[in-house]
């Protein structure tokens with residue numbers, strides 16, 4: 001069983017990779033900082049870049065001849081009120097969290113259709129079901145993935161391809177520190193932003209770490 005996990009350099013992706021390897025799966029992971037051609041099973045891929053996605057998938061097919069499971073995990077966060085967020089900042093997170101998933105799906109679907117089998121696991125979030133203030137565009141990307149995945153699931157069922165959505169709650173990973181804050185802050189929002197984000201971060205840092213998640217499963 002050949003598994004590809006995007007964003008396997010840290011957090012949930014890394015924990016999934018380690019867990020699946022320990023269960024005997026053949027796993028390839030991706031990171032923007034890895035090398036190409038890769039020195040091991042960690043392949044350079046930036047999900048914002050068509051060529052980078054295509055090159056990674058082609059490499060795996062050349063080496064392994066198939067891809068059975070894809071975990072679309074690579075993702076980023078952004079915090080800021082709707083009014084504070086520029087269109088460019090909003091587009092930036094959509095490029096990774098939404099169009100990144102679409103790029104990878106478009107690259108692997110012809111392979112899975114040929115195989116007449118495959119599993120696509122899209123990592124959404126509880127915030128794909130419930131929005132919180134001051135992360136509107138993170139929520140929007142995850143709400144978008146929900147609708148996209150539902151439609152895809154129905155489209156590819158005849159070809160033996162399954163689509164699964166995962167909606168994690170808070171998991172203590174580097175995601176919190178990697179989350180970007182929008183540049184143009186409006187003072188009126190600051191006290192509310194600070195209060196909400198301090199509660200959000202306290203919960204994120206206080207919940208399961210990816211290590212404890214793996215240990216309990």
Ligand SMILES: NC(=O)c1ccc[n+]([C@@H]2O[C@H](COP(=O)([O-])OP(=O)(O)OC[C@H]3O[C@@H](n4cnc5c(N)ncnc54)[C@H](OP(=O)(O)O)[C@@H]3O)[C@@H](O)[C@H]2O)c1
Nearest residue numbers: 007009010011012031032046047074075125170171173175
């Ligand atoms: N942590 C939580 O509480 C939580 C809750 C719900 C959902 N999630 C979702 O879970 C997924 C993983 O998050 P995490 O908590 O594990 O965060 P993380 O530790 O920050 O990991 C994010 C991963 O995404 C990769 N990545 C980021 N931008 C990328 C790009 N443009 N192209 C390719 N890879 C990229 C990073 O790899 P490089 O930097 O090495 O490229 C890294 O491996 C995300 O989709 C997130 O939205 C997390």
